[in-house]
Amino acid sequence: MTTGAVDLTELQRDAFTELVNIGVSKAAASLRKMIGVQVLLSVPAVEIVSQAQAARMIGEREASELVVVQQDFTGAFTGRALLIFPEENGRELVRAVAGGSLPAEEITELEDEAFTEIGNVILNGCLATMANLLQRTLRMSLPEVIRGDGYRIFRVVGDGGTDALVLFLYINFSVRERDIRGYIAMLMDLPSLASLKVLIDGFIDRAIGETES
Template identity: 30%
Template sequence: MMEAQISELERDIIKEILNIGLARAADSFAAIAKDRVLLKVPDIKLIDVKELLGLVSEYEDSHIIIQSDIKGDFNGATLMLFSDDHVVRLSQVCLGMEEVPKGELSVMQESLLLEISNIITGALVTQMANILKASIYGSPPKAPKGYIADSLKDILVQHPLFQPLVFTVITRFTHNSRSVELPLLLFFDSKTFLHIIEIIRNFDLGKTNLMETD
């Protein structure tokens, strides 16, 4: 079982790398949200494809899902999950809309959600590339119109032994003391996961300061 191949220390290192990237993303997001933003990785788990698709489909009816693929040396994706309430709050805070109709998104609202996903995924990918010395990039975010499994097929189909490593990230932004949480799922295929572990195992932890990314 792949779970046995990751130690607590390695899990903590991966979490710390992601949290560094998310701290940078939070600063960029704060400029749009005009207030304090906190992003943290509370959970890392290895799950199989069925469980992943089940998890995503639970959100599908009640959330707008924005997907950004991670390509290059690593293969993965981020999914940001926006509920109606999130859309209303973000529209008020970032677009200055007072009355936000529920239902179909306006072009401006969809652009805003795509931009938020772009900022967060972009900052995360840049920091991971710096720390892990990997050549990776995020593809432009998209709002899949059909069933999300179809949209994820590239990642799933190319890797029949795919056991995704899933990170749940809670994005919390505060505006006028009101807090809004956005779930974000970040996942990599098993080949990428093993690659990341290999890079981490080759770190000289006595000399490596994760914050030194230049």
């Protein structure tokens, strides 16, 4: 599959990366309130790839099973948001949230509940902030935790689904001085990506207008 029809220009990519970084910064602030310690999140890069490419990319980077929080979103653009961790990195985040003092068996019991809460805070915070900056609203489904490899995670979205692409975002976490890596992915079909590009252009125009005034 070619992604040419929805490739972002350099300006659009920069603007979208800025939107995502503002979104994850807001999410980090919410997570910090939840767990009471400093949380830093950053998104250094954004790529648009096919689902098969996304599965290959994460498979090349991560040998272990993945733990994922997913939420569907609908509105001005529609798709599925995924917060993805290699399993051990995910457990490290749960330990950070739990204060690092729980025994391993209790952490295992709390994992899905903690992941759901963390995923809801990060994905909701990030997407709601982005939508607000794009002057739109999104509706989010309840979070769901799944586990598996990249090919299970990046399964087809929607009824047709064959034209779905992935906005793939590498994220760096720092929680309680622990370095935790993860990913945010947004699975979207071509019409939704085209709508998002139009909204990004509007965001750029408003930013330029504010600069000129």
